[in-house]
Amino acid sequence: MTLTAPPRLLLVHAHPDDESLWTGGTIARYSALGAHVTVVTCTLGEEGEIIPPALQELTADNADQLGGYRVAELRSACAALGVTDHRFLGGIGRWRDSGMVGVEANNHPRALVNGSFDEQVDALSEIISSVKPQVVVTYDAFGGYGHPDHIRAHQITTAAATDVDRVFHAVTSRAATEAGAAALAEIPDLPWRLPAEGELPVTDDAAITTTIDISEHLVAKLRALRAHSTQVSVWQDGAGRASYALSNGIAQPVVQAEYYVLAKGPAEGAETDLFGGLD
Template sequence: MTEPQRLLLVHAHPDDETITTGGTIAHYVRAGAEVTVLTCSLGEEGEVIGETWADLVVDRADQLGGYRILELHRALAALGCNPPRFLGGAGRWRDSGMAGTSAARKPRAFVNADRDEALGALVTVIRELRPQVVVGYDPEGGYGHPDHQQVHSLVTEAVEVCGTEVYPDAGATWEVSKFYWTVTGHDQLQSGLAAIDELPAGWRLPVDGELPSVPESTITTSIDIRGVLDAKREALRAHATQVTVAPSGNEYALSNDIAQPILLDEQYVLVRGEPGGDATGRETDLFAGVLGCASHH
């Protein structure tokens, strides 16, 4: 009997799941897969766009994290996904902010998490959900945020140990078939930026190298999300304290007002497991080559 496809995506803050993998989430939900987003902090240290929720920030009411739980629920609902899960429970670890800030020195900051506790919590989730495919970040964490780098480190180790007898209290062992990093390819980013013809007032285009990307040669896998772009746009709009979608629907910006294209493919690097599909080109399915898995593509 074939098992359903099960996909686990581990993200640092609410909105990361939609920005980098929102189309992938919607795509696999529609394909009948069991998709779970595990978020590691509440994004308490974020800036806020506009005046409506401006007083929620850390040095005022410090209520932004709780509000971002709501945004994450709305975004995942827009993608058709299960409600969010939080590593260690909602609020267990706090957004660490950028490196060198006072936020990173707070005892509850995610970068200061007890390694054994955080790893054990992640292994427990993997063994419970039994995903064949896990998605995390590359070593840079995309754009160098310490929480993203912490996710990279923890997920990499958790995928390695969840099939072993380490953490015997964390449930029955489970071997992950494929582990990916979510990335943005240089060429795709450049062509997306080149296609932008007009920007909302106050926005600007990024200067060269300002947005993170990886060399095309490193990308192993590309998921076509054209069929679910409306869901991704709706999910981006759900993160309204953090993200503004341009009227065109083709770009978005964070609080820095730097335009970023909403790309038509979401790209990945396979770092564990065997690539499936055509050896000459990129994979087009995260589950390609996973045995005993019901395929809906």
């Protein structure tokens, strides 16, 4: 009898909730297929804005307890997605959320962007050496939408993932986002405002190399998004329609696929499967 080891997928994300927002359906899909899925989170997300009014005192400029609260949210989200191997880069609390561009949190001595780049690369390299993933996923060079921690996660991963078969950058499809937003415009009781043209970060579809069908895993993705209740609000109706919003109150569509750009490795077989064509 020949025993075949399961494929191994490792995803590097900046904050709790990013794993669900950017790649939740993909994680749920490959977990359900029996792949070994490892999620690495670089910070605790201490600088995030808080949606529920009752939790406002957790913010960084008040009790500064949001990071610990988001650890619990992340654990629930990972359970919803089928993840059993989650790790914090450098250990829990090693590096802090740097906040958006131009805020005071950028100057915090423990901010991810102020940490030793070499130490961060070494920490991720150690995880990669332990897990031995064939495929690694992170953000593109712009971090998806310009957040300093997303950009640093991209840089760390690019430097550390030198001996894996493939590296992908998670992106959002312009066509799918625009079609999803148009569908939301037909909903009369949506609780948030619709996105303005060009307001949501998207990637031109001509640049997208890989489309992962997550239609059978949307329930898991939505459950994971609901777990991040300080950061994400989820709306659903009885007709199967769904949307979510961050603290900015902009409605975002829940689309049927997640999208990637192949950054390293062979392209053959990768159009609809992160592992397609790999031995």
